[in-house]
Amino acid sequence: MLPKNYQLIYEIVEESGLGHHLTPSEIYALARRRRPGLGLTTVYRGLERLRDLGLVSELNVPGADAAAYEPSGPRHAHFRCKRCGTIEDVAFAIPARTLRKLAAAHGFTIDAERITFGGRCSACSA
Amino acid sequence: MLPKNYQLIYEIVEESGLGHHLTPSEIYALARRRRPGLGLTTVYRGLERLRDLGLVSELNVPGADAAAYEPSGPRHAHFRCKRCGTIEDVAFAIPARTLRKLAAAHGFTIDAERITFGGRCSACSA
DNA sequence: GACTCTACTGGGAATGACTTTCATTTTCAA
DNA sequence: TTGAAAATGAAAGTCATTCCCAGTAGAGTC
Ligand SMILES: [Mn+2]
Ligand SMILES: [Mn+2]
Ligand SMILES: [Zn+2]
Ligand SMILES: [Zn+2]
Numbered sequence: 420m421l422p423k424n425y426q427l428i429y430e431i432v433e434e435s436g437l438g439h440h441l442t443p444s445e446i447y448a449l450a451r452r453r454r455p456g457l458g459l460t461t462v463y464r465g466l467e468r469l470r471d472l473g474l475v476s477e478l479n480v481p482g483a484d485a486a487a488y489e490p491s492g493p494r495h496a497h498f499r500c501k502r503c504g505t506i507e508d509v510a511f512a513i514p515a516r517t518l519r520k521l522a523a524a525h526g527f528t529i530d531a532e533r534i535t536f537g538g539r540c541s542a543c544s545a
Numbered sequence: 546m547l548p549k550n551y552q553l554i555y556e557i558v559e560e561s562g563l564g565h566h567l568t569p570s571e572i573y574a575l576a577r578r579r580r581p582g583l584g585l586t587t588v589y590r591g592l593e594r595l596r597d598l599g600l601v602s603e604l605n606v607p608g609a610d611a612a613a614y615e616p617s618g619p620r621h622a623h624f625r626c627k628r629c630g631t632i633e634d635v636a637f638a639i640p641a642r643t644l645r646k647l648a649a650a651h652g653f654t655i656d657a658e659r660i661t662f663g664g665r666c667s668a669c670s671a
Numbered sequence: 672g673a674c675t676c677t678a679c680t681g682g683g684a685a686t687g688a689c690t691t692t693c694a695t696t697t698t699c700a701a
Numbered sequence: 702t703t704g705a706a707a708a709t710g711a712a713a714g715t716c717a718t719t720c721c722c723a724g725t726a727g728a729g730t731c
Pocket of ligand 1: 437
């Protein structure tokens with residue numbers, strides 16, 4: 420049975436939607452509006468649990484100063500603008516067949532794939 | 546003209562070879578063997594400069610507690626074992642044509658691509 | 672209800688990678 | 702030679718994340 424606080428944390432990430440990416444501090448701020456006494460530590464613990472359960476995905480974008488979380492969903496890549504820091508979803512994933520080949524060739528097993536692009540977003544290109 | 550210290554830092558990364566990935570602390574330790582007075586700050590500054598010059602590439606592997614550096618070379622992906630933490634090169638890169646398509650579709654420009662796989666290495670699978 | 676054992680909680684301290692600051696030294700072109 | 706700009710290292714600062722620990726809430730049992 421998922422503790423009430425973790426449930427709340429999940430709802431916040433879940434309601435943020437698939438294109439959004441929240442940091443623990445942002446989640447903390449949102450959660451405290453509904454449960455003022457909540458501690459930041461609990462947010463970190465909750466996110467860890469939800470990650471282990473596969474309910475949320477952690478995003479480690481180079482250049483960002485904090486991890487970001489999103490509800491688990493279809494595999495996709497991310498783009499981060501080096502100028503303004505915005506993070507966008509990119510509909511791209513490496514085909515399962517390719518992953519299988521790579522794993523076989525190298526002798527390891529792959530259970531996670533992280534793809535991040537860096538550059539200038541359309542707004543910052545002008 | 547590249548300062549002498551930065552030159553030394555570059556040599557250390559360069560000599561480590563293409564499959565190796567050194568953290569700033571490791572580079573610091575190696576550099577101090579040849580130049581005992583060197584400061585860690587200078588190592589960070591040197592790596593930043595070398596990165597700007599395109600001579601070294603920074604690696605931000607999720608799960609690792611520090612950035613890693615390698616000499617710039619052919620684009621490739623990385624694999625990190627979740628059990629033992631080893632990082633391996635993986636000969637895989639997204640075709641330039643695909644990158645161009647993605648950039649065009651989203652309206653941004655891509656100048657960096659970071660691909661990391663996570664899982665179990667062959668040693669840790671047994 | 673009362674009891675018990677465990678999981679959960681939150682505040683504060685600790686950690687550790689990285690950055691900033693600043694006074695001093697080195698470089699190098701004029 | 703000389704003066705401005707770049708480089709240097711020690712020390713202090715920042716900040717996300719983790720650790721610690723003494724309470725508390727919950728689920729299950731009687
Ligand atoms: Mn996403
Ligand atoms: Mn590599
Ligand atoms: Zn932008
Ligand atoms: Zn391993």
